[in-house]
Structures are given as C-alpha cells and as structure tokens.
Amino acid sequence: MSDEIQIDVQDVDGNTAVINLAGDVTTFAEKAINDAYKQVSNNGANNIIFSFRENDYINSAGIAILIGVVTEARKKNQRLIMAMPSSHFQKIFRMVGLTQYADIYGDLDEALSHAQI
Amino acid sequence: MTSPHASRVVELKIPSELGYEKIAREAVATVARRYGFTDERIADIKLAVSEACTNAICYGSKGDTNTRIVVVLRADDEKLDIMIKDPGYGGAPPGEVKEPNIHKMVKGEARYGGMGLYIIQELMDEAEFLPTEEGNGNQFHMVIYRMTNEESGADNHQGGNTP
Numbered sequence: 001m002s003d004e005i006q007i008d009v010q011d012v013d014g015n016t017a018v019i020n021l022a023g024d025v026t027t028f029a030e031k032a033i034n035d036a037y038k039q040v041s042n043n044g045a046n047n048i049i050f051s052f053r054e055n056d057y058i059n060s061a062g063i064a065i066l067i068g069v070v071t072e073a074r075k076k077n078q079r080l081i082m083a084m085p086s087s088h089f090q091k092i093f094r095m096v097g098l099t100q101y102a103d104i105y106g107d108l109d110e111a112l113s114h115a116q117i
Numbered sequence: 118m119t120s121p122h123a124s125r126v127v128e129l130k131i132p133s134e135l136g137y138e139k140i141a142r143e144a145v146a147t148v149a150r151r152y153g154f155t156d157e158r159i160a161d162i163k164l165a166v167s168e169a170c171t172n173a174i175c176y177g178s179k180g181d182t183n184t185r186i187v188v189v190l191r192a193d194d195e196k197l198d199i200m201i202k203d204p205g206y207g208g209a210p211p212g213e214v215k216e217p218n219i220h221k222m223v224k225g226e227a228r229y230g231g232m233g234l235y236i237i238q239e240l241m242d243e244a245e246f247l248p249t250e251e252g253n254g255n256q257f258h259m260v261i262y263r264m265t266n267e268e269s270g271a272d273n274h275q276g277g278n279t280p
Contacts (some may be wrong), residue, residue: 027135059167060236065228071223081268088160096232097219 005029016115025062047115051108072103079082083111086104124193133178138170158198161240168233169201177203177255196262205254210246249259
C-alpha cells in the first residue's frame with residue numbers, strides 16, 4: 001500500500017527544501033515521509049516545506065505522522081511549512097492544532113517566498 | 118442524476134485489514150457524489166468513513182483478518198446515513214471523545230494518535246455508537262446532511278463543517 005503515495009525531495013537553496021507529496025497520506029506513508037524528512041534534515045535544511053496536491057487524501061494516521069515530524073523539527077529548531085491548496089486539508093489541520101506548529105500557505109510559490117524571508 | 122433521487126441502500130463487506138477501508142470511503146464518496154453533495158462535504162465523508170472503518174479494523178476486530186467489517190449506507194436527497202459494524206473483539210467502545218492535545222503529543226507526553234473519533238464528530242452531523250440487537254459487536258452510526266444549516270437556512274441538524 002506504500003505505493004499509494006509518491007514523494008520527491010527538492011533542495012531549493014541548501015537552507016530550504018521541499019518535500020512533494022502526491023497521493024494518500026495514511027499509515028502506509030509513514031516510512032516514506034520519515035525518510036524524506038531525515039534526508040532533507042541531514043542535508044542541512046532549516047526551512048522544510050511539505051507540499052501537497054489538491055486531490056491528496058489524509059487521515060488521522062497521516063496527521064499523526066506529521067505531528068511526529070513536527071516533534072523532531074522542534075528539537076532541531078527547524079521551521080515547518082505546509083503548502084496545501086485543499087481547503088479540506090487546511091480545515092483538518094486547524095481542527096487538530098497542527099497550524100500552531102506549522103505555517104500554512106495555499107500554494108508552493110507562496111510558501112517558498114515566506115520560507116526564504 | 119437529477120434530483121429528487123429515490124432512496125438507496127448500499128451494503129459493503131470489507132476484510133478487516135488496514136488498506137481496505139479505502140474501498141469503503143471511495144464507495145460512499147461515489148454515492149454522495151450521485152446525490153449532489155459538495156466536494157467539501159464529500160471530503161468530510163471520506164475521512165469520517167475511513168476513520169470509522171479503521172477503528173473497526175484496529176479495535177473492533179483487533180486486526181483479525183478473517184473477520185469482515187460491514188458498511189451499510191442509506192442515501193436520500195436529504196442525507197447519508199452510514200452504519201459501520203464490527204465484531205466487538207476490542208470490548209466496549211469509548212464512552213467519551215476527547216479533543217486531541219497536540220501540545221502533549223509534541224512534548225512526548227501523549228502518543229501520536231487518538232484523533233479519529235474526534236475528527237468524525239467534528240465533521241459529521243451525527244456520530245455515535247449504538248447498541249446491537251444481538252448484544253454483541255459494535256455499531257457506529259453516522260449521519261451527514263447534504264446541506265449545512267447555513268446552506269439550507271434551517272436549524273434541523275447539528276454540528277459539522279465549521280471551516
């Protein structure tokens with residue numbers, strides 16, 4: 001089931017990295033998301049953007065994975081940013097309180113412009 | 118399809134194994150789309166059904182892949198009524214749903230999780246465990262109306278969908 005998510009990592013400028021997610025953010029995505037986060041973290045990124053697509057899907061297990069990433073990022077003083085065009089995602093993130101730990105923007109360009117300030 | 122639609126009942130049996138809840142969520146979404154639910158409502162329904170089925174798989178049948186989760190969906194022009202049944206191997210369902218405390222999770226004082234029922238309650242207009250006629254197993258019942266109170270101008274149902 002892990003093939004239900006595709007992830008690629010993009011190094012923007014050494015300090016900022018984008019983790020592009022496409023598909024289902026569920027329990028089956030845990031290893032792929034954690035591996036991607038470790039990769040950009042080990043490469044020295046301090047601004048880490050998770051970029052979602054409009055039609056992606058997330059459930060509470062997926063949210064729990066992101067909370068785990070938030071926990072690690074706080075230990076390393078990294079800034080987490082979520083680029084998500086889906087109003088549904090934004091609603092769910094507000095509902096569980098993730099917006100208190102990650103900045104939310106409607107698209108990647110906006111997220112990148114704020115990451116590099 | 119044009120409105121009004123006749124009421125319809127759809128029944129599904131899925132293996133009690135994580136991943137199969139996707140079949141239930143997509144089936145319910147397909148019916149919701151036929152009945153004219155908005156994309157936002159359909160996204161809410163998909164998440165709620167997925168969470169309820171996941172609970173039934175992980176707790177209600179304790180991951181026994183030989184069991185089946187039953188999803189009964191009743192649809193009409195006004196609402197979707199969804200019942201999810203499991204064998205109840207995990208004992209009585211929780212009586213109280215707590216708001217998740219992300220601050221404790223981030224501090225390592227609470228496990229990452231325990232959010233499913235809370236999310237369901239926030240998204241659906243009605244959500245509750247019901248006693249079974251046979252006295253065993255769990256039945257989780259959810260209702261979502263096609264239109265929110267704001268859209269219908271009525272005050273005939275509760276909750277749900279505060280952006």
